Amino acid sequence: MVWDHECKSTQKALHSQFDFALRETVSRIEQRVVAYEQLLRGVQGLLAVNGLNHRAGIHKYVETLQLDANFSGVKEIGVEMWVPLGFSSWSDPVRRLAMEKARDSGMAAISGKVRLLVDTQKNPQPGFIMYLPVFAQGTPRETISQRREHLIGWVFASFHMNDFMASLYGKQSPGLTLSVYDNIELTEDALLYQSAPDHNGGDRGPRTDITAREYMVVAGHTWTLAMGTQPEFETRYGRDASDVVAVIGLILSVSLALLAWLMINGRTRALRLAANMTEELRHMAQHDTLTNLPNRALFSDRLNHELARAKRDNGRFALIFLDLDKFKHVNDNLGHAIGDQLLQQVAQRLLTTIRAVDTAGRLGGDEFVVLMTGLGDTDAVIGMAEKIRQTLGQPFMVDGHQLAISGSLGVAVYPEDGITEIDITKSADDAMYRAKESGGDKIAFAVSHNSKASRISI
Amino acid sequence: MTKLRHIITLWVAIAPFCLANAAATPACSRGYTLALHDHGLLYSADTDTGIDKDVAEELVRRSGCKVTVSVMPRARIWQLIESGALDFSMSGITNPERDKFAGFAWYFSNKYHLLVRKDSGVRNLTDFEQNDKLQLGVIRSFRYSESANRLVDKLHASNRVSQAGGLAPLYQTLMLNHIQGMIIEPFDFPALEEKKIRDITSIIEFNDRSVPHGLIMSKKALPAEEQERWRLLINQMRTDGSLRRIFETYFKPDQAAAMVNF
Numbered sequence: 001m002v003w004d005h006e007c008k009s010t011q012k013a014l015h016s017q018f019d020f021a022l023r024e025t026v027s028r029i030e031q032r033v034v035a036y037e038q039l040l041r042g043v044q045g046l047l048a049v050n051g052l053n054h055r056a057g058i059h060k061y062v063e064t065l066q067l068d069a070n071f072s073g074v075k076e077i078g079v080e081m082w083v084p085l086g087f088s089s090w091s092d093p094v095r096r097l098a099m100e101k102a103r104d105s106g107m108a109a110i111s112g113k114v115r116l117l118v119d120t121q122k123n124p125q126p127g128f129i130m131y132l133p134v135f136a137q138g139t140p141r142e143t144i145s146q147r148r149e150h151l152i153g154w155v156f157a158s159f160h161m162n163d164f165m166a167s168l169y170g171k172q173s174p175g176l177t178l179s180v181y182d183n184i185e186l187t188e189d190a191l192l193y194q195s196a197p198d199h200n201g202g203d204r205g206p207r208t209d210i211t212a213r214e215y216m217v218v219a220g221h222t223w224t225l226a227m228g229t230q231p232e233f234e235t236r237y238g239r240d241a242s243d244v245v246a247v248i249g250l251i252l253s254v255s256l257a258l259l260a261w262l263m264i265n266g267r268t269r270a271l272r273l274a275a276n277m278t279e280e281l282r283h284m285a286q287h288d289t290l291t292n293l294p295n296r297a298l299f300s301d302r303l304n305h306e307l308a309r310a311k312r313d314n315g316r317f318a319l320i321f322l323d324l325d326k327f328k329h330v331n332d333n334l335g336h337a338i339g340d341q342l343l344q345q346v347a348q349r350l351l352t353t354i355r356a357v358d359t360a361g362r363l364g365g366d367e368f369v370v371l372m373t374g375l376g377d378t379d380a381v382i383g384m385a386e387k388i389r390q391t392l393g394q395p396f397m398v399d400g401h402q403l404a405i406s407g408s409l410g411v412a413v414y415p416e417d418g419i420t421e422i423d424i425t426k427s428a429d430d431a432m433y434r435a436k437e438s439g440g441d442k443i444a445f446a447v448s449h450n451s452k453a454s455r456i457s458i
Numbered sequence: 459m460t461k462l463r464h465i466i467t468l469w470v471a472i473a474p475f476c477l478a479n480a481a482a483t484p485a486c487s488r489g490y491t492l493a494l495h496d497h498g499l500l501y502s503a504d505t506d507t508g509i510d511k512d513v514a515e516e517l518v519r520r521s522g523c524k525v526t527v528s529v530m531p532r533a534r535i536w537q538l539i540e541s542g543a544l545d546f547s548m549s550g551i552t553n554p555e556r557d558k559f560a561g562f563a564w565y566f567s568n569k570y571h572l573l574v575r576k577d578s579g580v581r582n583l584t585d586f587e588q589n590d591k592l593q594l595g596v597i598r599s600f601r602y603s604e605s606a607n608r609l610v611d612k613l614h615a616s617n618r619v620s621q622a623g624g625l626a627p628l629y630q631t632l633m634l635n636h637i638q639g640m641i642i643e644p645f646d647f648p649a650l651e652e653k654k655i656r657d658i659t660s661i662i663e664f665n666d667r668s669v670p671h672g673l674i675m676s677k678k679a680l681p682a683e684e685q686e687r688w689r690l691l692i693n694q695m696r697t698d699g700s701l702r703r704i705f706e707t708y709f710k711p712d713q714a715a716a717m718v719n720f
């Protein structure tokens with residue numbers, strides 16, 4: 001159950017980071033297109049005033065732009081005059097579609113994937129062209145027919161896609177593969193750009209399950225962005241519970257090795273070595289860093305020990321799940337620093353309330369759990385739950401703030417409310433949820449397997 | 459003297475009205491920015507026409523202010539509204555998150571629908587939700603009515619949502635069966651007929667109320683009293699029938715009335 005929870009949390013964190021990376025990538029590309037469009041608008045403005053024949057002026061203007069590495073995507077800036085009888089670009093359907101779109105909308109339009117005219121080599125980079133229409137000065141252009149009537153040409157910029165992508169601001173999150181396709185079909189012919197192979201060399205290696213496609217609309221044209229994760233992404237951004245498991249595994253392995261050594265070489269020497277084990281490492285793996293209470297992993301381990309003992313001895317024990325009421329209000333209004341200190345104080349109060357044989361743990365967030373062992377009758381657990389409820393009802397002083405919170409408690413007893421870890425924890429959790437739903441500051445008991453009615457303490 | 463008294467009396471009578479009217483129009487203390495987004499009949503970048511453009515032009519005319527209008531993706535619009543870099547946009551809907559940074563002046567209302575491929579076998583929302591093989595297409599940053607949002611959020615958590623920057627790729631991917639459903643509004647309907655999408659799809663209702671859409675005003679860029687002045691202009695356009703006339707250019711009179719009378 002603990003492992004399953006950790007896996008789900010890890011997946012959620014990964015998806016969240018992936019969504020963020022996708023959103024950022026889309027934004028970076030869109031903004032770059034806008035930047036190039038603004039560049040072209042300067043040329044468009046110059047042409048609108050001076051006419052399309054003012055090539056020398058255009059040339060001087062482009063020189064003054066000092067198109068450095070920031071604009072490495074631009075291969076060429078030029079002018080196409082509108083000639084009714086046709087011209088070379090007009091005869092190319094891909095270019096013509098973009099030119100028509102720019103003309104009719106009056107705005108920038110991007111072409112589909114093209115081979116640029118400047119490319120003479122065998123396998124050139126995929127390219128695209130951005131067109132901006134130029135209309136005769138002083139003429140109306142409110143409608144499509146007016147724009148068609150008064151068009152004198154286009155200013156354009158041509159791009160190599162790889163260079164365009166290289167000029168994006170910001171940094172791509174590591175561990176992600178990125179491909180851009182012309183329009184919506186993900187075919188080899190439509191491929192405009194593919195990110196480099198990862199540092200593991202050669203192939204990109206196995207991918208994780210997180211992939212997404214986003215259909216971007218840039219200057220009136222659709223590009224499909226396909227993004228996927230690689231193991232490096234998961235390693236970097238996943239909440240890695242495997243470290244905890246690995247550390248526990250390491251400790252257990254070392255313990256077993258020491259036990260074997262003990263049997264061979266004598267108890268005293270083995271005990272000394274065991275005592276010299278990295279206590280800090282073990283403690284870190286088993287305890288919640290904020291409150292120093294046993295974490296889920298250690299608590300689960302103790303619960304299973306108690307289950308085994310109770311089964312063997314026909315004994316009883318109780319599980320109390322605790323959820324703090326009004327904690328979110330404290331976090332939201334006073335900040336996480338205050339919230340963290342409050343959790344630490346709650347942990348201390350729990351420790352001073354429970355018996356020495358009991359275990360209190362923190363499951364995460366504002367959820368805690370208490371394991372009451374060696375239970376005689378249920379009066380003891382009722383008494384303990386009530387004691388915990390009352391101690392939480394006392395005001396807390398945190399950093400000069402007096403805070404009033406309470407607790408919703410759910411109680412489950414072995415064996416009546418479950419005989420496996422999953423059953424008994426579910427019973428206690430359900431009971432806690434009922435206490436919460438009935439207004440908080442309450443104790444609820446699990447519905448036992450003997451079908452006794454559940455009771456909610458008021 | 460009597461004449462002077464009459465003039466003074468008349469001025470005292472009408473002054474509050476004049477002053478109120480003067481105070482009612484925006485201050486025009488600077489140039490403003492307004493962004494449109496490409497979305498069906500609301501605005502088409504291909505033709506540079508649409509309801510939002512017409513409403514914006516009438517609003518700007520009545521304000522007497524200088525407003526620079528541009529076109530950008532909806533996600534970028536919300537980002538700039540929140541940061542205060544953009545003053546206005548059009549046809550936005552509210553929610554608790556947006557309320558923190560945006561004010562609104564409502565000018566129409568409509569319901570949302572789920573458009574699904576007939577061959578997906580979907581008869582109701584639950585069918586779509588429960589079939590893991592079905593993918594929903596949405597426009598990035600769009601939010602909808604309550605049930606629609608719930609569906610989107612649930613499917614997003616299961617990686618069953620494909621995002622797009624506009625409607626055009628969603629229509630294409632729906633036709634190619636890369637997605638099996640998308641959320642639409644009344645101003646998307648003409649495109650469905652034109653692109654033959656309606657022939658292969660069916661429409662499922664979300665059982666939600668009609669959602670008001672309005673002029674979006676950045677709270678960071680525009681003080682509350684300034685927003686109120688722009689809101690007054692929109693209300694005047696509603697009251698004097700200008701809005702209805704704009705909508706009737708694009709919809710039948712009964713449809714237009716249903717959208718602007720709310």
